[in-house]
Amino acid sequence: MNYLDEFKKFISSYQLSAGIRITLGAVLPSLILQHYNLLSEYIAFPLGTLLLGATDSPGPYARRRNALLIAIGTYFLVALVTDLLRDYPFIIFVEIIFFGVFFSLAGVYGNRANNIGLIALLVFVFNIDDHLSRDLGLRTVLIFSLGGLWYFILFLVLQKLRPYVLIRQLLGENFVELGKLLSIKSGYYATKPKYEELFSQMVHQQVILRENHQNLREILFKTREFVNESNTTSRTLMLMFLDSIDLFERILNSQQDYHHLHEAFEETKILRLFGTYLRWLSEEIQQIGIAVQSGTPSKPKHNLDLAFNKCARSFDSLRERRMDHENIEDFIMLRQILNRMQDITERIKKLHRATSFDSKLGQTLDVNVNLENFIPKQDYHPRILLDNLSLKSAHFRHAIRVTLALLIAYLISITFEFGHGYWVLLTIVTIMKPAFSLTKQRNIYRIGGTFTGLIIGFGLLYFVQDGTALFLVLMFSMITAYTFLKVNYFIASTSITLYVILCFYFIHPDNLHGVLQDRAVDTALGSLIAFVVSYYVLPLWEYAQINQYLKGALLANRAYFDIVSLRYTGQHVEIGRVKEERKNAIIAMANLSDNFEKMLSEPKRQQPHMEEYHQFVATSHMLTSYVASLSFYMETTDFDDFKSEFEAMIRQIDRQFEVAVNILEGRTVDPIDLTREALPQNQKLVQLLANRKKEVRELGITHSAQGTDRKRISDLMTINGLFELISTITIDEIKILQVIMKNNTGHN
Known part of the structure; x- marks a missing residue:
């Protein structure tokens, strides 16, 4: 895909729309509060918006709505309890143990519950001292909850105005990733292919597609109107998803003995011709994905009929010149590849037509599967939590590691003088994951991103004095942070650090040097604690x-x-x-x-x-x-x-x-x-x-x-x-x- 297509894909992606939604949800009330010089006093409001927005994840409307309501109630209770018991240091240790274990174990109920648990821990950490509420107590807790409620209202309004946008974005992304899979597949037809490298890329791409398919299945099959309504848009989107699954299977089942294929036809040009045509097909699939994301009809980039006919003529010509009774099996293999390419071509042409959302095409939908078997199921029975209260459970081991790391960090923060000691705990909560490999990766990204953000922030404040320009950078960094939060943690961490520095600059410009120093020290200390605890305390290695x-x-x-x-x-x-x-x-x-x-x-x-x-x-x-x-x-x-x-x-x-x-x-x-x-x-x-x-x-x-x-x-x-x-x-x-x-x- 060229850079223009990549840009089109990015600006119409779910990640960017989520980043803009969360940012605007926090910035708009902040501007109003700043206009009346109330932002410092009501800073908990945009913070509540940001944290609830970070909880939101793709899924059926009903599940997203219910999860947000549960999150609002959970965060209110956590903030309230933390605020009421803040003055009792011993009780805070008890809170860390209870909240650390309970909310870290939320992952046993799936990713959505895990998100709620993670942000609940962040809410606890943000309220562990009085930097938010000062002496306002309950009022700050209510303001924080109102910020979350504001995001919930924003979610309801946008869902009503644009009910199909999430499906389009995820389905479009699915086609783009499917096109990339076919592009990797075309590499097997190149001269002297790197089989190990191509295989690794295929495996990684299939993992990405698996995650996309799970999200789409949950949304489409759990939302009744996509199956039962006569609405052209819903039926066409369902049709395109089912076709994408079949197309994925066609790409998957086109596996060949490529070593033998190259031995038989390496000296001819036909394999390179087939590889070029497969790359063209991959570009068409990605073009369809971009069109679905942006909500516009797709236009073919290549004349597929002409290109396929060239492949067919080349095969016929080679067959007439080279085939005999000894190599007939080789040409049968080549014929099957040609047949698969023709099948994929016809499916792509059909998908191009589907992006126009023609009502006649939507009526051809025949699901032909038992939908109940395709809907991801999640049991929320309390026994699941109780069953995981064992050292055999990876979730429980993770909960113990998180809790121990938080206890160590809190003990250090109250023993030594820290300007923003809660940042140490925030670092631990955000980077520690059940798998050591993920914790290690996020640790590296967190440290690298934090120091990169500090350098960029220091440079900006040193060379740029215009408040409007700095505010625009603040907006850009917030959008970037929440766009890449679940995609590229290094970029997200860099952007979060940058916008935190700029926020402190606008609210408390006199203490900026201390903020820069605290951010560096606290992040480094939190990362060190997280790494040591993850490595030495009840590790559950993947080979086990x-x-x-x-x-x-x-x-x-x-x-x-x-x-x-x-x-x-x-x-x-x-x-x-x-x-x-x-x-x-x-x-x-x-x-x-x-x-x-x-x-x-x-x-x-x-x-x-x-x-x-x-x-x-x-x-x-x-x-x-x-x-x-x-x-x-x-x-x-x-x-x-x-x-x-x-x-x-x-x-x-x-x-x-x-x-x-x-x-x-x-x-x-x-x-x-x-x-x-x-x-x-x-x-x-x-x-x-x-x-x-x-x-x-x-x-x-x-x-x-x-x-x-x-x-x-x-x-x-x-x-x-x-x-x-x-x-x-x-x-x-x-x-x-x-x-x-x-x-x-x-x-x-």
Whole structure:
């Protein structure tokens, strides 16, 4: 994507709109208060707006509304209790223990509850001394709550005025990220591709798409009118989301043996031509995403029909010149790639038309899935919290670490003289996460961002004297901070530091030097405490959890394979069940990838078997891709007369899955004979292929191409090859798991 498209994407993104909404929500009342010289006295009002705005996250309207109301009530109670008990130092330690554990454990109820818990801790920290309320007490608590209520009213008004804007923004972002996935995929067709680098990029991109899909599913399937209403906009948005899921599957199931592909066709230009066309397709998908975000019809950047026809002609020409009875399988592989590109092309053309929100297109929506199975479910029963009160729980360990770090920081802040001691606690709350890798990353970004912001702020105040210019910088830094808060913490931390300095400059210009010094010292101290506690106190390293993600990915892939393979034994399979298992497999695969990526950021001594884990992650991704490819042919090919051959292959593969699960669960299994056992050969297909080769040898390419079995043989060859690849990968996973479990046993 070029810089202009990136800019268009940014200005129409959800992140920027959220940043502007939070900033304006805080700045507008601040300007009014400043006009009447009341801002210093009522500073709690914009602070309440900012904190409640930071709680808000994408989701269905009802869930966002309820979460904001719960947050307002929670923050009021926390601020009130903290204010009433502020003068009793011993009680403050009790508060830190209670609030630190309780609100850190809120993450067991999902991201939305975790956000509320995190901001509740910030509210507690902001009110732990009297820098906000001075001697006004309850009045300041009420002003703070009114600031939150103002943001809630702003949310309701904007939701009423622009009910579809969030869906458009998230759906558009989903298409942009999908286009990037296809762009990475095109790299496999370049000369001498860097396979490891491309694979890592594919894994990372799929994790991003998994998160986008979860947000969109929750909003679309939980909002009834998107499914049931005849509203053109809602139905078209639902249609585009479902098409994006299918498009994601098409990209996912286009996995090939790229090493063999380059060996067979490297000296020709056709792979580079295919790669260029795939990049064009990726640009079209991203163009659709930008159009959906901005609410305008998309315009194709390329003539896809002309470009695809060029690819098809090049394939036909190469086929006529090079294909013979010995390399027919290679050209079948190339033909399948061409067919996939044609399928993706047609879907992109349909999506281009959908961005005009034509009512006729919206009426074609057929959800064809059990929506209840696609809606993310969250149980809020108290037993979940109680069940996590154990050192086996990662959430509870995190809660203890946060609480201990806050106790240490508070003890230091009251023992030594600090101008803004609560900043130490704020730093700890904002950077400590359950995973050490995330805490480490945010720690680095927090320190780097803080000192960068201090340098920029000092330079601005030294060289710029114009109050209007500084106010504009303040506005820009606030928007930037809340735009990148959940996207790039370094930029957010830099911007937060900058606008805090400017705020102090406007409110208390006489004490600016002390503010700069306190910000640096407090941030450094908070980061040090957070790092030491995260590293040494009840750490839960990712390798201790990875086996459950290995098992999750293995079982999900097995369930996906089992439901797809039923069709190849002659049984009827509902497409909704296939999509459900596909979703589960992709989520399990993304969870495993996410866990592995976190391991890479941990200390080296906490990274055992990294090579084996990396191999398993790679094979899991390939396995999901191959099963997805198998599902593509479920309804397109007649293979009832091949049922017996496929049944034998499916039984063998299922046995391999069973052995892999047994090894992972620690059962005594000797899989040596199984791994040496060849997959049953498809004798009928061997005979069909032999006949086809004979036709090519005797009749030549042109005349043999008229045979009625050509397309069927091509599809059956691909299906048979997919079964063989799935079998090979499951055997590889058995061998990988043997090494991992054997080393683990020896270590224990």
